[in-house]
Amino acid sequence: MERLMENWRSLKPSQRRAEFFALTRPMAEELFSRVSVLDRVELLEDLPDSEIRSWLRFLPPDDAADFIQQFRKEKHHDLLELLDEQTKHGVIGLLAYAEDAAGGLMNPDYIRLRPDMTVMESIQYIRAQPRTRVIYYAYVLDAYKVLLGVLSIREILLQPAEKLIKEIMHKDFTSVHEHLPSEDVALVFARNNKLMAVPVLDDAGVMKGIVTHDDIASLVQRETTEDIQKIGGMEALDAPYFNVGFLDLIKKRAGWLTILFLGEMLTATAMGYFEGEIAKAIVLALFVPLIISSGGNSGSQASTLIIRSLALQEIRLRDWWRVLFREIATGLALGAILGSIGLVRIVLWQQWSPMYGEHYILVALTVAFSLIGVVLWGTISGSMLPFILRSAGFDPATASAPFVATLVDVTGLIIYFTIGSLILSGTLL
Amino acid sequence: MERLMENWRSLKPSQRRAEFFALTRPMAEELFSRVSVLDRVELLEDLPDSEIRSWLRFLPPDDAADFIQQFRKEKHHDLLELLDEQTKHGVIGLLAYAEDAAGGLMNPDYIRLRPDMTVMESIQYIRAQPRTRVIYYAYVLDAYKVLLGVLSIREILLQPAEKLIKEIMHKDFTSVHEHLPSEDVALVFARNNKLMAVPVLDDAGVMKGIVTHDDIASLVQRETTEDIQKIGGMEALDAPYFNVGFLDLIKKRAGWLTILFLGEMLTATAMGYFEGEIAKAIVLALFVPLIISSGGNSGSQASTLIIRSLALQEIRLRDWWRVLFREIATGLALGAILGSIGLVRIVLWQQWSPMYGEHYILVALTVAFSLIGVVLWGTISGSMLPFILRSAGFDPATASAPFVATLVDVTGLIIYFTIGSLILSGTLL
Numbered sequence: 102m103e104r105l106m107e108n109w110r111s112l113k114p115s116q117r118r119a120e121f122f123a124l125t126r127p128m129a130e131e132l133f134s135r136v137s138v139l140d141r142v143e144l145l146e147d148l149p150d151s152e153i154r155s156w157l158r159f160l161p162p163d164d165a166a167d168f169i170q171q172f173r174k175e176k177h178h179d180l181l182e183l184l185d186e187q188t189k190h191g192v193i194g195l196l197a198y199a200e201d202a203a204g205g206l207m208n209p210d211y212i213r214l215r216p217d218m219t220v221m222e223s224i225q226y227i228r229a230q231p232r233t234r235v236i237y238y239a240y241v242l243d244a245y246k247v248l249l250g251v252l253s254i255r256e257i258l259l260q261p262a263e264k265l266i267k268e269i270m271h272k273d274f275t276s277v278h279e280h281l282p283s284e285d286v287a288l289v290f291a292r293n294n295k296l297m298a299v300p301v302l303d304d305a306g307v308m309k310g311i312v313t314h315d316d317i318a319s320l321v322q323r324e325t326t327e328d329i330q331k332i333g334g335m336e337a338l339d340a341p342y343f344n345v346g347f348l349d350l351i352k353k354r355a356g357w358l359t360i361l362f363l364g365e366m367l368t369a370t371a372m373g374y375f376e377g378e379i380a381k382a383i384v385l386a387l388f389v390p391l392i393i394s395s396g397g398n399s400g401s402q403a404s405t406l407i408i409r410s411l412a413l414q415e416i417r418l419r420d421w422w423r424v425l426f427r428e429i430a431t432g433l434a435l436g437a438i439l440g441s442i443g444l445v446r447i448v449l450w451q452q453w454s455p456m457y458g459e460h461y462i463l464v465a466l467t468v469a470f471s472l473i474g475v476v477l478w479g480t481i482s483g484s485m486l487p488f489i490l491r492s493a494g495f496d497p498a499t500a501s502a503p504f505v506a507t508l509v510d511v512t513g514l515i516i517y518f519t520i521g522s523l524i525l526s527g528t529l530l
Numbered sequence: 531m532e533r534l535m536e537n538w539r540s541l542k543p544s545q546r547r548a549e550f551f552a553l554t555r556p557m558a559e560e561l562f563s564r565v566s567v568l569d570r571v572e573l574l575e576d577l578p579d580s581e582i583r584s585w586l587r588f589l590p591p592d593d594a595a596d597f598i599q600q601f602r603k604e605k606h607h608d609l610l611e612l613l614d615e616q617t618k619h620g621v622i623g624l625l626a627y628a629e630d631a632a633g634g635l636m637n638p639d640y641i642r643l644r645p646d647m648t649v650m651e652s653i654q655y656i657r658a659q660p661r662t663r664v665i666y667y668a669y670v671l672d673a674y675k676v677l678l679g680v681l682s683i684r685e686i687l688l689q690p691a692e693k694l695i696k697e698i699m700h701k702d703f704t705s706v707h708e709h710l711p712s713e714d715v716a717l718v719f720a721r722n723n724k725l726m727a728v729p730v731l732d733d734a735g736v737m738k739g740i741v742t743h744d745d746i747a748s749l750v751q752r753e754t755t756e757d758i759q760k761i762g763g764m765e766a767l768d769a770p771y772f773n774v775g776f777l778d779l780i781k782k783r784a785g786w787l788t789i790l791f792l793g794e795m796l797t798a799t800a801m802g803y804f805e806g807e808i809a810k811a812i813v814l815a816l817f818v819p820l821i822i823s824s825g826g827n828s829g830s831q832a833s834t835l836i837i838r839s840l841a842l843q844e845i846r847l848r849d850w851w852r853v854l855f856r857e858i859a860t861g862l863a864l865g866a867i868l869g870s871i872g873l874v875r876i877v878l879w880q881q882w883s884p885m886y887g888e889h890y891i892l893v894a895l896t897v898a899f900s901l902i903g904v905v906l907w908g909t910i911s912g913s914m915l916p917f918i919l920r921s922a923g924f925d926p927a928t929a930s931a932p933f934v935a936t937l938v939d940v941t942g943l944i945i946y947f948t949i950g951s952l953i954l955s956g957t958l959l
Binding site for chain 2: 106111259288335343363387402408
């Protein structure tokens, strides 16, 4: 079993189906409960309804709702009919929520207690709820299902038998609103990693269900993967590498690559504008890749750093000026380091093989000052772009390393040739 | 409280201390139990021993061991003396493990049952263990502390009172070895996201402790952040952005930036080698940034994609040839797309403003074929480099977007000017 799970993600869909249907029923049930919703669809979609029914019964309502949501709307009714009455009722409630809100993630099945129960009565009551799968906490509700307090099962077990639930319940509990976006639900868990589940409430404080940490763990993993793929300069794949069809893979990569290419064409325009300078001083052309890539690299560093810090909420939108201040200082320092190395390199190289002409000191100064300017500019754009995207309502991760590099390439050329004109005018230019 | 946790990560250390010591004791205790080990050190390090003692008492043994591990070895003895006897004993055992092994992550405090207990006896026994903080599962041990089976607390609660534990325990449980590296422990949880805790065993199957999902969640988040920062082309920061000192920030970024810069200097050498060609056909220089950046961008996409898939084990090392095959096809397709756009752009532009000379068709073909070659090469290097690094024992995330871009820039220039010499020889060259 463990060995199969270890290889699961790297198997092809056909291999997965073969492995799955070769298992004994109890093993297959265990596997089915562990895999992702997409895997479940993949395993079941070609089976007859009676077979699908027997597997759907294993899923708690939130997982069943996720499963049904993978199909076209017209198919929902048929799939709902495969569920037993109680689950069906729960699933219909869940399908009404947006998939990416707390309500769409939650499980409507949880342990409810009354405030006037004793500890011993509660334990007996919990023992009588064999259907409830997830029990980390018990939720204390009033007659209108308004949430009054929360208790961990552990606390109930450890309290004297005759104590009343209302005496020992926590009234200062964490909860989320039913329409809270799922990324914000994830942050609630991130802020308190001892939290196993969080109650979902409506406007009136009425309890609707619970979101458990494992639903959130897979969500966070998925979102981090999306962020990383965006940082790499492509659309998020939404599926493991080998499960994405070839044409789909091309589509997800060609889109951004083409946009970046169109942006990068401006470098040809910029270079064309400086064609006269290049013709007079070919030596300037030699350093073009070095200059622009240094801007791109420092920009990649800055943007990646800020994207991740924003995602972890180590940095807030309102901190932008603190970041700007820090990144200007960083950019100047990094630019000075690279500029010095560049200067030394050209001067030393010239002694050994005099390829940069009589004005090599001026060329070296042009390169050094351009590096300071370009690295500073790369650092500033890389660090500010995620803030700008976030405030405009876009995903900061769109400020990918290639995106920032492209932006900095065009401006880097302008910085370089402008500094070159200033320093070299009267000698080479 | 929730509001404070929300802002916690973006506060400065001095602000955190101020907020923390302004809280009522119960609130402060709650906060202390939620924050990271580094935060705890930051809060306590300047306090007198008697104060530190009162806070350390709140920590379970694994957290106390983590705390002590943040200090120099010479200080360990003094800190251990602040703990009560039982915790001290547990912590000394934990300090013997490597920090990044299952043994170093585990909590030695868990619920032990005997196989011959009844369900009712077990419940009473669990109720009598008020010190044990984490209870998701109970572990059934023989007289030699060898693990025989596992039961969730929920299952115990739901079984008839007179059943024997050995009749209902699961013997097919997941466990980890005490010296298993922590990344591999994280994978055990990733493969089974319903798992709340995993038992840690020695060679003889003797139970040493449990690793809980929340220890792993923070570990995974930390490792993902490291990966993302490496992908961005810098050393991992190991702390939130504003907590890293300015000089440290420069150091972590300047290192890789300088290495990349030194690598990128080869572009100046390569350009110097083709100086004659550039002098004869300035038009070739105009497209240098466009060509090399396209290689870099396609390489970034490929490396980021593969790094993440390897981290999630969607792809194994042995899949390298399947990836290579797929990426060659992808690289050709992407190269063909960009090549066609480049070709059309040059031809159209020439009609409007004839800046590329009479041989513009040949120039356009040079650019188009170079784009195919460079994008193909970028895709291959980007996708294979993470595999090469992993098999050589390095972190695949070191194949950062800037690293791949630098690698591809130099070879991209060679590809471009070689194709240019072939196509343009006799006309422009």
